Amino acid sequence: MSDESEVMSTDIMSTGDRLIYMANQIARNLAAQRDADVQTAEHIRKYWTGAMRARLQELAAERPDALSPIAAQALRRIAV
Amino acid sequence: MSFSRETDHGTPAAIATGKSVTLTIDGQSVTLPEGTSIMRAASLTGGSIPKLCATDSMDSFGSCRLCLVEVEGRNGYPASCTTPVAEGMVVRTQTERLKQLRRGVMELYISDHPLDCLTCGANGDCELQDQAGAVGLRDVRYGYDGATNMGQAKDQSNPYFDFDPSKCIVCSRCVRACEEVQGTFALTIEGMGFDSKVSPSQGEDFLGSECVSCGACVQACPTASLIEKSVVEVGTPDRAIVTTCAYCGVGCTFRAEMRGEELVRMVPWKDGKANRGHSCVKGRFAWGYAQHQDRILNPMIRASVSEPWREVSWEEAIAHTASEFRRIQGKYGTRSIGGITSSRCTNEETFLVQKLIRQGFGNNNVDTCARVCHSPTGYGLSQTFGTSAGTQDFDSVMQADVILVIGANPTDGHPVFASRMKKRLRQGAKLIVMDPRRTDLVKSPHVEAEHHLPLRPGTNVAMLTAMAHVIVTEKLYDEAFIRERCDWDEFTDWADFVSEAVRSPEAIEPLTGVKADEVRAAARLYATGGNGAIYYGLGVTEHSQGSSTVMAIANLAMATGNVGREGVGVNPLRGQNNVQGACDMGSFPHEFSGYRHVSDTATRALFEQAWGVSLDAEPGLRIPNMLDAATDGTFKGLFVQGEDILQSDPNTHHVAAGLAAMECVVVQDLFLNETANYAHIFLPGSTFLEKDGTFTNAERRIQRVRQVMAPLNGYADWEIVQLVANAMGLDWTYDHPAQIMDEIAALTPTFAGVHYDRLEAEGSLQWPANDAAPDGTPTMHIDGFVRGKGKFVVTDYVPTDEKTGPRFPLLLTTGRILSHYNVGAQTRRTANTAWHPEDRLEIHPSDADNRGLKDGDWVTLRSRAGETTLRALVTERVAPGVVYTTFHHPETQANVITTDYSDWATNCPEYKVTAVQVMASNGPSDWQRDYADQARTSRRIAPLEAAE
Amino acid sequence: MRVFVSRDMASVALGADDVARAFADAGCDVVRTGSRGLFSIEPLVEVETDDGRIGFGPVGPGDVAAVLDGTHATRLGKVEELAFFAGQQRFTFARCGVIDPLSLEDYAALHGWQGLAAARAQAPQAVVDTVKASGLRGRGGAGFPTGIKWQTVLDAPAGDKFIVCNADEGDSGTFADRMLMEGDPYCLIEGMAIAAHAVGAGHGYIYIRSEYPFAIYTMRLAIERSAHLVAPFTLEVREGAGAYVCGEETALLDSIEGKRGQVRAKPPLPALKGLFGQPTVINNVLSLAAVPFILAEGADAYAAVGFGRSRGTMPVQLAGNVRHGGLYEIGFGITLGELVNDVGGGTASGRPVRAVQVGGPLGAYFPPSMFHLPFDYEAFAQAGGLIGHAGITVFDDSVDMAHMARFAMEFCAAESCGKCTPCRIGSTRGVEIMDRIMAQRAPSAAAQPDPGLLPSQEHGSLAKALYSRAPSRIDTSLDAQTSLLRDLCDTMKYGSLCALGGFTPYPVLSALDHFPEDFGARAPIKEAAE
């Protein structure tokens, strides 16, 4: 069994980093739209599992500056 | 021999002019379209005129002179293949005089032809043999002491067919097929007069010539001069079953020609509406993998991936699968398991896998490999047009005036469609190619793009927005179309956005590296050149802005009114045979079949009522999220059907880590693929030749796949899924895929009218096929857009985070080559390796020089995600600063290099942009060696005795 | 003193350059002209005197003095008054041999460009009507009415249209195209410009066979110098590459398009879908060169001359074993005998004329018994022959007609484009049949070899196995091979895609029918007509 740790220096984002990165990326690509934060929220509600949305809430709380303004505003719109 | 060959009317159907003509042939009055040849007219009305150089897949040639007829009032004996019918014409086709002339011609033919009919590979299937009989040849008075073309060496270089010049009657059907049908022009006639000889390229053997081995010439050859090796070995076929190819998204239909139970050859079906009687090397010849010894035929299980496999009975394997999944759900929760559907299995099988997961597992953790190719298409086109599929059928290209190809290399990826596109280009349509590489469509024999925009990888949105800038600022948009079919306010928003100076071709030139006036010229041509048709591939979707690019494309089409009629449209060239079907069937975690969101209560109620369970309203995990959840310890079980995510998905380390963290990985496939290295249960799958079902190709055409031979592994894939489902407590009672399609039709509005009896009758249907469109929908959005008004979406260029820098100065983009398909699992187990035995790194001479690299050297390719080694191919096909490779061979594992950046909307991986460094290497990287060892150990199968 | 010496390829082959140099060295002002068209008097030198140009010929480089002082033995007087020239009606070849081919002034002085001016003053349809009224028919050999061909191209929908001149004159015994291109190039150019105006074509090609280097050189220079006069119509020369079949119009078009010179099936006619798929006028050099006269002098002047439906003049070429070989432009209707005996003066060898081939290698052989035939498309067709490009090759009684029949098949085999079966395979089989016939016709052969016995008689089982196709069953007797030759000719004549395979039976069958004795026949089928 090849021990995972010896594998080449991997550049895998942790799950948390990836969720932050995904949220910011969605926000950045919808920035040019009229109501970017509403659209970002709608997108996350439509495509993310409940667990992913909940995890993002926790992360946003732990690291308030991690999310971009649009992403942060969008998150506030997502009730759950 | 009663083998029902398709009737060959000798000449193609006339180009419709609306007018028809009445004439008499052999005393019978017939009425036919103007322009029809006398030969075709006779054939269509029950008559038959001898022919050898005429075949209805090509224009008439008039060289064999067998088809002479008499026409009242016209002297001499015109050839019926090259003489169109005329009003009031009186034709006689069977007079004594004609018989005498035909015998005279045949006597000349046979004076220069070997007499070995009884031992010839084409015995019983040779037009020369048939015609010699038909004209009643009894004598060859010329004797055999004169000059002949016999006794020439046979060319057996091509792995699939032989070329025997001694049996050639120089009818040029092969040369014409290579020109008109395939468009490669690899054959010619060498010399003149009696010494005329068919010659690949410069008189070389076929394998060494420009031939791409599409098989059109072999199919066209009336004698045994060009013949499949399988026919020579096995014998001529005696029955044929029409089925659909399991390789790319063109969806070619073939006649699987059998001799008893043995498949002799695959011949493209003339009535196939996607391929119109043409094929490529993969569909035509590379089907040998179905009987390859690597096929796993017995189920196997093991406790951990470090142990060798243990063969078990089906019952044990199925029960073990069910119990493991239930165990994991018990321990880690309902959502701790999920599955991946295949884009290579049938619609019915894909539907059952997502049903197993939703009804059986009770969650929406289902995804498909469309995730990594055209998921942005689904998202982008549904946002703008309201439907997740291409707008045209393939025939539509023949009405196009301007063809814009973006991020696609059809001559390699969709060869049969590329041949039809090349034919249209030779008729005068103009071509624009937007691709970092100088693909064949940019310039190759008889094809030349009007404009090539070699943009830097990752700058698609900037380029398309700049083209929009030109179209809007120079008022080239179709205002009437926009006002009628789109939302004017949304258009003006979009128009103002794209008009800003910062989005002009001049502004983005430093970014894309393409001269501004080239961009302006291309934009003007697309907008004003007549019917504008856009075809795009993974070079659009596999980017961090894949979805934005698709929407930018849709914007261009709407702005110029190029939607809703023949010859225009937005056409994704979908990679795999059923990737469109896989998406249609609800393989994505967020939607049911027909692209309806899981949160939509009405739709969910429909499925809950049909399946008798309450369904999860929450979207499930996508593949990358499954792997993340696995490393986090919350996702422990995975069912993978016909998919090899370890080789095809990006950032191999990430995939490996995810798989390794799971407790039960079930793989259902033909061979022990790379993903199986981390699997605990292996359920042997069946090939497309061994089961019934349907595939849906890139033009939404649903076509039948018919069982040609009994499944070697004992079950069709849908039967296996049913076994697992019932073992998990469900009570599925399907005994034929037709019933599954009926269920799909009942639950999916766009498939409402799709049933097997209709598919048998019509040959194929393009969805939506329902009461609103009883005969299917060749062209979409004719009157209005599916979503009502076409939606202009503002798409702003956002640079990818994958940046080049001193450590990784070059940009890597990936793709596919003609002879291989996807990860090569099938094609590597056929003779296709003759053309592409290893993945090569294409690198520009200047980049190679300043690294001291020569063509063929071993090089190390390294990105921040990983490193591998392969041999260099120094070429000007790639621009300076850009390198390219394919991902067909596991030894190179190109995807160890690709990073985990992906499309913002669908997480489609950014295969096309990876910052890399290339340097001389002295051999395989450590990782490759470790990987090879791991793969070897993991593929051991314990010998049966040891198990007792 | 001004003297005129021909620069025509034939004259040069006979030493005209040395003669010209000798006169130049003697201080004369030497004007190089085309050839007058009578090769027995070449190299010809014409001296300009007060009462016109006095011709001397043939002249050698050493005869300068004798010519200049008028005492040279071969003094001919005014060349146009010689019998060979006086009897001609030179509508097309009027200037040939008189002017400096590349001098625009010389050309204009003799009615040059008047036809073009007349044409450009009329509407295109009017020009086409004039050509129709003239009764001009294709001089290449098909004899298709030129006016009707132009009408089809004029009526074709707009878009690029082309004028193509077929200058692939590959028939043995023909050189009129060569002479005209080397002697009066502007005449051809003017004809093509008129055609361009008549049908709305912008560009023209002149496809000249590579065996005519002088004509290629002269035409290219003439095009350059006259470009301004024919603008906006533009012209270019395209050089053939040694394929006789490219004299067939569709093979010629494929050759210009950069392809193998293979014959295309018709329809579509080149007039509708010709060069690069566009409507194309494709005519022979002589057809186009006749047009300036017709436009300048009027259709009636041209139509007044002729015979039956063959209107106007035909530049006949006398060749082979003939005393006065050369170019004789005369109205249709003159008989074959008058041409061969009166104009041609019989054979050069002095032996009796045994046969003449009319219309090049695909034309029929005529015995003296048929010398009554009037030169007319229909008359020759009825007599089982053709006029073709009006070349007459004379043979004396030393000719072996079986050898000539064999050569007809050999020539077809050498030049067949290889596309259609009757010609590709038939021509080679034809040569083999003739070899068998010629091998058995030798009168000294004591006993006729037993029909069916091949020299290498196979006894083994292979012969038995081949059964109906065993070599021993193939009847190689004279009668069998002769009837096989007739069957082959039938297949070639009615089966071939074009005239190469289709007309090769003309020389073969005419030789067999009119000269059976050369084919070993015991009794000649037809008594000689005399």
Added chain:
Amino acid sequence: MEEFIAAWIARHGATRDRLLPLLHAMQEEAGHVDDAWVPGIARALNLSRADVHGVITFYHDFRRAPPGRHVVKLCRAESCQARGGAAIEASAARRLGVAMGETRGDGQVALEPVYCLGLCAIGPNALVDGRPVARIDADMLERIALEVAA
């Protein structure tokens, strides 16, 4: 040869119908069209190698191997035969020591057939290194033999 082709198409254009003119120019420059240059020609005119090979092998004029130092093209057509062409052909082959249609072993002279030079009243004719020669008889043949010996 690549430079020659590039220069030529720069002046004359690179459309497909330029193939024969280009082949003529190359043969004039180098005496023949070598198989090795075909890929370059094909790339220049955007044709396949098969297209170019098919054209080169179709036309008699184009040679794929270097010609003899001297080339005698003797006319074999009917008019020259009527004036004794066949006999001259036989003696020419003997005198020059090369069969009709071949190049002599030492590469000094090639005797090639041509079907009509348009000098049909003054045959037998020939082109000797491109120069027209008429009424060939025994001593003219002798002069030709000496000329091509050089």
